[in-house]
Every structure is written in structure tokens, then in C-alpha cells.
Amino acid sequence: xxxxxxxxxxxxxxxxxxxxxxxxxxxxxxxxxxxxxxxxxxxxxxxxxxxxxxxxxxxxxxxxxxxxxxxxxxxxxxxxxxxxxxxxxxxxxxxxxxxxxxxxxxxxxxxxxx
Amino acid sequence: xxxxxxxxxxxxxxxxxxxxxxxxxxxxxxxxxxxxxxxxxxxxxxxxxxxxxxxxxxxxxxxxxxxxxxxxxxxxxxxxxxxxxxxxxxxxxxxxxxxxxxxxxxxxxxxx
Numbered sequence: 001x002x003x004x005x006x007x008x009x010x011x012x013x014x015x016x017x018x019x020x021x022x023x024x025x026x027x028x029x030x031x032x033x034x035x036x037x038x039x040x041x042x043x044x045x046x047x048x049x050x051x052x053x054x055x056x057x058x059x060x061x062x063x064x065x066x067x068x069x070x071x072x073x074x075x076x077x078x079x080x081x082x083x084x085x086x087x088x089x090x091x092x093x094x095x096x097x098x099x100x101x102x103x104x105x106x107x108x109x110x111x112x113x114x
Numbered sequence: 115x116x117x118x119x120x121x122x123x124x125x126x127x128x129x130x131x132x133x134x135x136x137x138x139x140x141x142x143x144x145x146x147x148x149x150x151x152x153x154x155x156x157x158x159x160x161x162x163x164x165x166x167x168x169x170x171x172x173x174x175x176x177x178x179x180x181x182x183x184x185x186x187x188x189x190x191x192x193x194x195x196x197x198x199x200x201x202x203x204x205x206x207x208x209x210x211x212x213x214x215x216x217x218x219x220x221x222x223x224x225x226x
Contacts, residue, residue, distance in 0.1 A: 034214050043118075043204050043217035044157070051212075089156065099211035100145060100164050101172065104156035 012111045019080045021108050023073040023090035032093040034102070035064060035075045039086045047075070047088075077110075085112045116140055118218035120205050126224045127195045135190040135221050137205030145208050146188035147215060148172075148180060150201040157204065163188055164211070195225045 013019050025033075031052040036044035050057045050064045050073075057064050063076040073090050087107040094103060121136045139146065147162040149172075159172030163182040177199060179191045188207075192199060202222050206215040 032212060036217075041219075043206075043219045046214040046216060049214050091157075093211070098162075098170065100147075100162050100170075101159055102157075102215065104158075106154065106156050 009106070010109045010111070012113060013080050015080060015082060015112055015114050017080055019075075019077040019084070019110060019112075021075045021077075021088045021110065023075075023105055025071050025073060025090075025092050027092065027094045027103075028068070028071060029095040030092040031095050033064070033066060033073050034091045035062075035073075036089045036091065037084075037086045038089065038107070044089060080110075080112050082112045082114055085110055118205055118207055118216055120203075120218035120221050122221060123219070124222045126226065127192075128226055129196060131195050131225075132191065132193050133195065134192075135203055135205075135223075136187070137189065137218060138187045139205075139207040139216075140186065141207060141216065142185070143207035143209055143216075144185070145210060146182065147206040148178075148188070148190045149204045149206065150174065150199075151204060151220070152201050160190065160203075197225050199223065200225045 034049040035047040037047050038044045048059045048062050048064050050066050061078045065074045087109050089107045091102040091104045118139045144165050148160040149157040151157050158174050160178050161180040163169045166185045169180050181189045202220045204217050204220045206217045208215045
């Protein structure tokens, strides 16, 4: 079946470097995408979202890029800090089912080395 | 501003026991959700409530029931717990379907 997936299950970067976390989705009808951060023992924390009528959206130190042609979503974190170490999930809303349902990827573990 | 509050944080049950997981949000959100998170799998939706007075099944509803008590509170009940229901349970809420969901810190449930 269709699913939201990630290219890399783990990513290790040096403090101060930029991080890029990728997500592939297979449902071309998906219209809303969200990135979450989850620290150990805590719930997912909303980072940034993007709708399918946009290609790029920026927040504080984060940028989400959406490439609908190849069904690819990425999260860029600038000047990565040790506090950014966590699991990052992407989620998509698929048009056609309930608008309230999100499909989550399994996550990428980001480790920031000091 | 507490956001989404879940109780209890930890619970151990024996097979066949029942319990209710509580969730409350103080953000005046219309919609609320219950998920389970298992190792190696993404979050899976159990039930959701699009608005006060409505509930709908998600991806994995078997063995669970829910109650939207009021706009703030959404509870999840396990009538007869089974070991397969050992998981971390998350409650979430949002204003509507095109808004990000905000999560609580989870209930870690073990069923022996």
C-alpha cells in the first residue's frame, strides 16, 4: 500500500552544520504536509507545515521544501544544535479519505555531535 | 498554558483488565485524536473526534472505545486489555483538518 517513507533512518551531523531530512510520499493527491520533532520520552512537537500549493516555507532555522513532481518533502535545519537531536517525522494528509487523518512516516533519528 | 495533558503517564495492567486514558486540551481546539506508537512503526490513528459530539474510527480501532466528554476532553477506554495493546498512546488536538495537530507527552501502557 501507499505510505510515507524516509530515505535515511539515521543522520549524524556536526554542531553548526546544516541538516537535511528527507521524506518520500507516494500519494500524489496529498495536499498538506507536516514535520514533527520527537525527543525521547516526549510527544511529537510541531515544527512546520506546508500545503500543496506551495514549494517552500521557512520558519526559524527551518525550511521545508516540497517537490510535487517527484513526490518528495525535505526539512532543512540551519546551524544544527545539540538540542536538535531527536527523531523527525513527516506526515501527509491524503485527499479522498477523511480530511482529519494523517499518515505518518516512521521517522529519522538526527544526532548532533558537539 | 498546558496544551494537551494526558493521564496517567505510565500504567501496567494485567490481561483482561480495563482502564481509561484521559486527555484534556486547553487550546479551544475543535478536533481531538488518539494514536498509538509502536517501535518501527509510524503513529497510527485509533479514533478521532472532528468536533464535540462526534467520533469516528481510525486505522486501528479494534479493542478500543472513546468518549468526547466535552470540547476539552477526549478519553480512550480499553475494555479488556490484551498484550498486543502494549504501546505508547498519544492524544492530539487541532482547530480543524487543515491545521497541525498538537500532541501530549503520551501514556506508556504495558499489559502483562
